[in-house]
Amino acid sequence: MTTTYEQIHDELKVQRESLLADLQELDARAKQWFIGYETHPADAGTYAFDQAAEQAMRNNIARTLREVEEALERFEKGTYGVCDNCGKVIDIARLEAIPHTSLCMRCAETRDYHNNR
Numbered sequence: 001m002t003t004t005y006e007q008i009h010d011e012l013k014v015q016r017e018s019l020l021a022d023l024q025e026l027d028a029r030a031k032q033w034f035i036g037y038e039t040h041p042a043d044a045g046t047y048a049f050d051q052a053a054e055q056a057m058r059n060n061i062a063r064t065l066r067e068v069e070e071a072l073e074r075f076e077k078g079t080y081g082v083c084d085n086c087g088k089v090i091d092i093a094r095l096e097a098i099p100h101t102s103l104c105m106r107c108a109e110t111r112d113y114h115n116n117r
């Protein structure tokens with residue numbers, strides 16, 4: 001069975017819901033930690049460390065959510081599946097693996113190379 005854009009569109013909508021739920025859960029937990037910090041000031045270091053890890057996770061989720069939303073916008077505009085950088089059609093297998101990607105394999109590799117230097 002071949003994956004269609006329609007299926008990927010549905011997948012992106014499911015992902016958006018699940019990412020939003022994750023963010024809400026993290027925010028709820030962050031509030032609890034704040035209460036914990038108030039009552040156990042001696043553990044402030046541990047809390048700070050955990051909160052930094054949680055913050056990093058939150059940033060990750062928020063970034064993926066933004067990419068998913070941008071991908072959904074590209075569906076609206078009819079430009080989904082076209083590379084943002086070079087304008088070529090992105091391989092369907094790549095879209096299956098990373099539905100929110102806006103770059104073809106070649107451009108993504110080039111970008112990663114630059115980012116990792």
Ligand SMILES: [Zn+2]
Pocket residue numbers: 083084085086087088103104105106107108
């Ligand atoms: Zn490209």
